[in-house]
Amino acid sequence: MNASSAPPSAAGSPARRAWMAVLARTSRAELETALARALGGAPAPAYDWLRPPQTGLAMVRGRVGGTGNAFNLGEATVTRATLRLRAHDGETATVGVACHLGRDKRRAELAALADALLQQPARHAQLHAELIAPLAQRLAAQRAERRDEAASTKVEFFTMVRGDA
Known part of the structure; x- marks a missing residue:
């Protein structure tokens, strides 16, 4: 198994960070559709809130020139x-977390549910293949499209050198 398909062993594993990034960038409608498809139409498993969806503010920091003073x-x-x-039935209770830009509480709920389900070894491979992989491909295609659009507007300036007179 490669790193992206193996269940994470720690909360900060690279595989988990990667799927959390995909879930944070995916819209609510896409999450609902993809999660319903990945669960095969079965209802979502029962869960308890440790922290119900909350909306707040986060400070965004920048750096001068990308590397300078913050x-x-x-x-x-x-x-x-x-x-x-x-x-249920010998499963360990898994904790799912989500955080995303915006105010959509349902989107945070769906992302946290997907995170918890992806941590279960019995469901991980199937959910990764049916949920995360297609969403990651679509996000990569969107990034490439935006990059190509920006590249098409690039203007190259050049200076012609006069010949010696």
Whole structure:
């Protein structure tokens, strides 16, 4: 198994960070559709809130020139949520977390649920293949499209050198 398909062993594993980034950048409608498809139409498992979806502000910091001194750029609205799946039939209860820009509480709930489900070894491979991989491909395609659009507007300036007279 490669690193992206193996269940994470620690909360800060690279695989988990990668799928959390995908979930944070995915819209609510896409999350609902993809999660319903990945669960095969079955209802979502029962869970308890550790932190129900909350909306607040986070300070956005920048750096002069990208690498220089840090400064406070402004505040951004973020929504976060934390839930714990109820354990059944020998399963361990997994905790899912989510944080994204904006005020959509349902989106945070869906992302936290997906995070918790992805941590279960029995479901990980199937959910990664049916949920994370397609969403990651779509996000990569969107980034490439934006990059190509920006590149098409690039203007190259040059200077003609006069010949010696």
